[in-house]
Amino acid sequence: MTSPATPEQSAPVALPRTLTQNLGQFDGQQVRLQGFVHARRDLGGVQFLVLRDKSGIAQCVGSGLHLPLPESSVEIVGSVKAHKKAPGGYEVQIESLKVLSAAIQASPVEIPKMEWNVNPETMLDYRYVSVRGLRERAALKVQAELVFAFHSYLRGEGFTEISTPKIVSAGAEGGANLFKLDYFGEQAYLAQSPQLYKQIMVGVFERVYEVAPVYRAEEHATSRHLNEYLSLDVEMGFIEDEEEVMELENGLLAAIMERLKLTCAAEFELVGASIPEVPAHIPRITLMEARALVHEKFGHTVGGKDLDPEAERLxxxxxxxxxxxxxxxxxxxxxxxxxxxxxPEINPDGSISSEITRGFDLLFRGIEITSGGQRIHDHAMLMDSIRAYKMNPDAMTGYSEVFKYGMPPHGGFAIGAERLTAKLLGIANVRYARAFPRDRNRLTP
Known part of the structure; x- marks a missing residue:
């Protein structure tokens, strides 16, 4: 390593800013970096500063420096030199260091040493600063790119983006898992799904999608549940059955993974995860066959009406x-x-099944990431179903009326963005896959 230069009092501003990921393009040249003090250390008069910007980190070295606290915003001007042990293979010999905004106290968490397997409450309590960590922001970058791919693929398939209300008069799925609120003296709720509205909008655009938060007032305290999460919703009309919906999701997931390969290889490498290959035809198995399989092969008996988490894993x-x-x-x-x-499923003789539906789930690496299926489009059948579920038909009028006006056969699905992100990256707790998670005990930060 060559001897570092002594810094001047302030950095010149004539140089354009260089991102740390591009240092290799400027070997032997002077650059200007801006970012945060990720880490610092002093070794016998030689001082090291690891600078973090939006693209990565860079090792910077100098002497006689007055290094600010970690997380301070700084500007560094220096010369780029190849260095095998430095991140990215290059370091910057500091010629000048300017503090743009100094941290006034030590960070409550040591960001370079954070891991997803430590106490999640500590990291989430200080999320306003812990979210700056390289692994933390890698998860958010991956999620941003998969959402981008979601938009792009569906637009290419003739879908139109919609925006539906998040303050509603009734739940889309019934049940008690609704957040209540006072709406000018009337009872209202936060939407647990855009389902009913996206079905209505099939009558407008035929193929629609939405990316928006949904709310579930479920008192879970698990590593796989959130009370507010980002739902990627799809609905499509003029289908034959649920198989068309599954085929669309198959293609969508393949496109998402291709996008991640192009844009997030560094993030997957950072966390030691792999981007899955999506089969041309994702395997299918009926629920009853799945329950029998996990019992016969693994000795696991499933109780209740669905698969339990262990059955999904197996x-x-x-x-x-x-x-x-x-x-x-x-x-x-x-x-x-x-x-x-x-x-409902249609039996081989053409009759309507009273027990089985055309609903499906998609499991990925041991967990459900999608729920979907074909929806009822016949008005009389819908009203019978509403009554069978002991729901108030009058409360559903704003939704059910549209089915009097020629709604086509249709279906769709919803993907939980945080669950998919977490499973892609091997994150054990889904809360780390959201910048500011909301669970039963957390309203801040």
């Missing part, structure tokens, strides 16, 4: 081992496990 293990697929569709859910708008 089923995914089976398909990973036997077909090399990280994905599996579970189909033909019973009516008791699906909302009132789920279309």
């Amino acid at each position: 089923l995914c293990q089976h398909y990973a081992e036997t077909q090399g697929s990280d994905f599996v569709f579970v189909t033909k859910y019973p009516r008791a496990a699906r909302p009132f708008y789920a279309h």
Whole structure:
């Protein structure tokens, strides 16, 4: 390593800003960096400063420096030199250091040493600063890119983006998991899904989608649940059955993974995760067959009307081992496990099943990331279903009326963005896949 230069009092501003990821393009040249003090150390008069900007980190070295506290915003001018042990293979010999905004106290968390397997509450309590960590922002970058790919693919398939209300008069799925609020003296709720509105909008654009938060007042305290999460919703009209919906999601996921390969290879490498290959035809298995499989192969008995978390994990293990697929569709859910708008299965003799629906889930690496299916489009069938679920037909009028006016056969699905992000990156707790998570105990920061 060459001897570092002694800094001047202030940095010149004539040089354009260089991002740390581009240092290799300026070997032997002078550059101007701006970013945060990620880490610092003093070794016998030689001082090291690791600078973090939006593109990565860079090792900077000098002497006689007055280094500010970590997380201070700084500007550095110096010469780029190749260095095998430095991040990215280059370091900057500091010629001048300027503090743009000094941290006035030590960070409550040591950002370079944070890990996802430490006490999540500590990291989330100080999320306003812990979110700056390289792994933390990697998760958010991956999520941003998968949402971009979601938009791009669906637009290419003739979908129109919509925006639906988040203050509603009734729940889309019934039940008690609704956040209540006072709406000028009337009872209202935060939307648990855009489902009913996106169905209505199928009558307008035929193919619609939305990216927006949804709210579930469920008192979970698990590593896989949030009370506010980003839902990626899709609805499409003029379908034959739920198979068309699954085919669309198959193509969508393949496009998302291709986008991540192009834009997020560094983020996956940073966290030691792999981007999955999406099969041309994701395997399908009915719910009853899935329950039988995990019992016969793994000795796991499933109670209740759905798969439990262990059954989901075992089923995914089976398909990973036997077909090399990280994905599996579970189909033909019973009516008791699906909302009132789920279309019933049509029996081989043409009669309507009273027990089975055309609903499905998509499992990925051991967890459900999608719920979807074909919806009821016939008005009489819909009203019968609303009554069968013991819901008030009058409360559903704003939704059910549209089915008097020729709604086509349609279906769709919703992907939980945080769950998908977490499973892609191997994040054990889904709260780390959201910048500012909301769970049953957290309203801040």
